[in-house]
Amino acid sequence: MFPYPGEQQLRNLIEARLDQVLPASEEPPTRLHEAMRYSVLGGGKRFRALVCIASSVATGGSVDQALDPACAAELVHCFSLVHDDLPSMDDDALRRGKPTCHRVFGEGLALLAGDALFALAFEVLARMEAPPSVTTRCLQWLSEASGTKGMVGGQTMDIEAENSALDPSDLRGIHERKTGALVGASCAMGGACAGAAEEQQRALFEFGQLVGLAFQIWDDVLDEEGDASMMGKNAMSDRTKMKATYVSILGLEEARGEAERILDLAMKVAGPFGEKAEALRNFAKRAIRREC
Amino acid sequence: MFPYPGEQQLRNLIEARLDQVLPASEEPPTRLHEAMRYSVLGGGKRFRALVCIASSVATGGSVDQALDPACAAELVHCFSLVHDDLPSMDDDALRRGKPTCHRVFGEGLALLAGDALFALAFEVLARMEAPPSVTTRCLQWLSEASGTKGMVGGQTMDIEAENSALDPSDLRGIHERKTGALVGASCAMGGACAGAAEEQQRALFEFGQLVGLAFQIWDDVLDEEGDASMMGKNAMSDRTKMKATYVSILGLEEARGEAERILDLAMKVAGPFGEKAEALRNFAKRAIRREC
Numbered sequence: 001m002f003p004y005p006g007e008q009q010l011r012n013l014i015e016a017r018l019d020q021v022l023p024a025s026e027e028p029p030t031r032l033h034e035a036m037r038y039s040v041l042g043g044g045k046r047f048r049a050l051v052c053i054a055s056s057v058a059t060g061g062s063v064d065q066a067l068d069p070a071c072a073a074e075l076v077h078c079f080s081l082v083h084d085d086l087p088s089m090d091d092d093a094l095r096r097g098k099p100t101c102h103r104v105f106g107e108g109l110a111l112l113a114g115d116a117l118f119a120l121a122f123e124v125l126a127r128m129e130a131p132p133s134v135t136t137r138c139l140q141w142l143s144e145a146s147g148t149k150g151m152v153g154g155q156t157m158d159i160e161a162e163n164s165a166l167d168p169s170d171l172r173g174i175h176e177r178k179t180g181a182l183v184g185a186s187c188a189m190g191g192a193c194a195g196a197a198e199e200q201q202r203a204l205f206e207f208g209q210l211v212g213l214a215f216q217i218w219d220d221v222l223d224e225e226g227d228a229s230m231m232g233k234n235a236m237s238d239r240t241k242m243k244a245t246y247v248s249i250l251g252l253e254e255a256r257g258e259a260e261r262i263l264d265l266a267m268k269v270a271g272p273f274g275e276k277a278e279a280l281r282n283f284a285k286r287a288i289r290r291e292c
Numbered sequence: 293m294f295p296y297p298g299e300q301q302l303r304n305l306i307e308a309r310l311d312q313v314l315p316a317s318e319e320p321p322t323r324l325h326e327a328m329r330y331s332v333l334g335g336g337k338r339f340r341a342l343v344c345i346a347s348s349v350a351t352g353g354s355v356d357q358a359l360d361p362a363c364a365a366e367l368v369h370c371f372s373l374v375h376d377d378l379p380s381m382d383d384d385a386l387r388r389g390k391p392t393c394h395r396v397f398g399e400g401l402a403l404l405a406g407d408a409l410f411a412l413a414f415e416v417l418a419r420m421e422a423p424p425s426v427t428t429r430c431l432q433w434l435s436e437a438s439g440t441k442g443m444v445g446g447q448t449m450d451i452e453a454e455n456s457a458l459d460p461s462d463l464r465g466i467h468e469r470k471t472g473a474l475v476g477a478s479c480a481m482g483g484a485c486a487g488a489a490e491e492q493q494r495a496l497f498e499f500g501q502l503v504g505l506a507f508q509i510w511d512d513v514l515d516e517e518g519d520a521s522m523m524g525k526n527a528m529s530d531r532t533k534m535k536a537t538y539v540s541i542l543g544l545e546e547a548r549g550e551a552e553r554i555l556d557l558a559m560k561v562a563g564p565f566g567e568k569a570e571a572l573r574n575f576a577k578r579a580i581r582r583e584c
Contacts, residue, residue, distance in 0.1 A: 023440050023441075028449070029440070029445055029448040029449050029452060031448070031452065032440060032444070032445065032448040033440065036440070083403060083404075083407060086380075086403065087380075088378075088379075088380075088398075088399035088400045088403055089400050089403065106380075107380035108380045108381050108451060109448070109451075111375060111378065111380055111381065111403070112375075112444055112447060112448050112451075114407075115375060115406075115407075115410070115444045116439050116440045116444040116445070118407070118410055118411075119410075119435055119438040119439030119440075119442075119444060120435075120439050120440070122414050122431060122434075122435035122438075123432075123435040123436055123439055125431065125435075126428065126431040126432040126435045126436070127432065131424075132423075132424035132425040132427065132428040133424040135424065135427075135428045135431070136418065136424040136427045136428060139414060139417065139418040139427070139428075139431055140415075140418040140419065142414075143411055143412075143414035143415040143417075143418045144415055144418070146411040146414075147408050147411030147412050147415055148315050148321070148324060148325065148328070148408045148411075148412070149315075150411075152324070152404055152407045152408045152411060153321055153324065153408070155404060156321040156323070156324040156401070156404050157320070157321050159400060159401075159404075160321060160323065
């Protein structure tokens with residue numbers, strides 16, 4: 001659906017750049033570097049990277065300009081998966097169809113690999129070829145989306161909400177932070193790289209946040225439907241943990257409808273970007289429905 | 293020994309700024325914010341923050357210019373302490389004379405609080421009032437010093453070296469990363485804030501790295517001497533874990549001598565900065581010997 005390189009080619013570009021920025025397994029500390037590479041490479045839809053690049057193009061920028069922030073967003077995402085899977089968190093055995101990082105490398109090393117991936121995300125931003133004002137704006141988007149106002153805050157709220165009654169707006173608040181913020185920041189960074197105005201970057205953030213939310217609701221729908229092969233993780237895992245999900249609160253059909261409504265809203269937000277944002281909009285729609 | 297505000301006043305300034313940048317306990321997620329504040333405030337010598345500020349002054353800058361990077365360095369340090377203390381790492385019960393974060397808030401929340409402190413460090417850099425070129429340079433120093441080439445890499449090597457025979461140069465390599473890199477980056481960021489030339493920033497990094505190393509050797513000496521009240525953590529904890537230390541490899545007297553030699557070398561590196569760096573040099577000397 002991308003008119004430029006093509007979706008698979010873009011994924012290859014992202015994969016190659018991730019491979020470049022990750023430290024080599026041969027360099028010490030080798031086990032740490034192996035754990036980092038294991039947790040990032042050879043899996044993952046690269047959703048955040050793709051919307052980052054598509055947002056750059058949507059605002060007149062290029063693929064190359066957004067490649068490093070796209071990789072930084074993926075690294076933050078991978079760091080969060082490694083830590084979320086740890087025994088003291090979700091204690092998951094399977095991720096992207098492979099044993100989780102701590103199952104392969106041990107708990108201590110998985111903790112450190114997550115930390116190192118998080119540091120690497122910022123190192124990639126630090127070294128990107130861009131005017132310092134663009135780097136600084138990307139740093140603002142990414143750091144804010146990662147911390148207590150974003151991903152880590154959302155993850156905490158998600159855990160605290162276990163075994164408690166939530167209404168849809170509580171759940172939305174959690175997932176706007178846990179998933180929405182980083183997808184939003186990915187889009188906004190794409191805009192920043194393209195030199196988009198502040199107002200445009202904010203619109204891209206809002207678009208991405210909505211898309212992330214719709215993605216998460218769809219995740220709950222798929223989790224309920226229990227297709228482990230499609231999810232690459234243990235299906236039903238959220239339900240057995242008594243986590244409130246959109247499906248448990250709204251029911252399957254209504255959850256699907258909510259995902260579509262939020263997606264429609266995202267499309268409206270991205271409307272003013274016109275034709276250049278066509279690929280961004282189409283990609284988001286298809287990614288949410290897992291059509292790509 | 294600082295000619296400007298005075299050491300205790302500087303510590304108060306740093307404490308007040310940390311209090312400002314940390315999210316309020318009343319804001320949700322409240323437990324996460326409490327855990328972050330618990331792990332940062334009301335303890336700690338602020339060694340990294342003080343050398344950062346002193347480095348700014350040593351290169352013609354002000355205290356204020358370096359206050360935010362100084363806090364960012366402290367936040368990275370605090371994040372590393374929270375994660376190092378976790379059961380899957382050192383499993384420590386006591387830190388700065390208080391129960392460790394996970395003993396108070398639980399393991400999952402301590403993990404997330406560490407992650408959030410790391411994110412906050414970069415958010416503080418992102419929002420500092422400085423030309424974007426200075427922010428970007430600080431980001432480079434801090435991210436590189438935190439990751440696999442720095443703190444996290446050193447921590448990994450330290451764990452991997454448990455129960456194995458090390459020579460002094462192995463141990464030096466570990467602590468240059470684990471402790472030296474962040475102290476070095478703190479000094480270099482101070483220089484960056486003051487607009488110091490690249491060469492000066494590199495000299496400040498080298499100075500800080502040596503000072504961090506001497507600090508670590510002195511730590512081993514104090515750990516051996518077993519004065520828990522001075523250390524604020526369980527004395528002898530490294531020995532019972534069969535970790536190689538400077539003392540176990542070199543003996544107590546030789547370790548003390550090595551600390552002094554490295555400190556002398558650091559003083560030589562800082563020599564060319566002249567009189568303006570007097571406070572920086574004096575503070576480093578006294579801090580290493582725990583005289584302040």
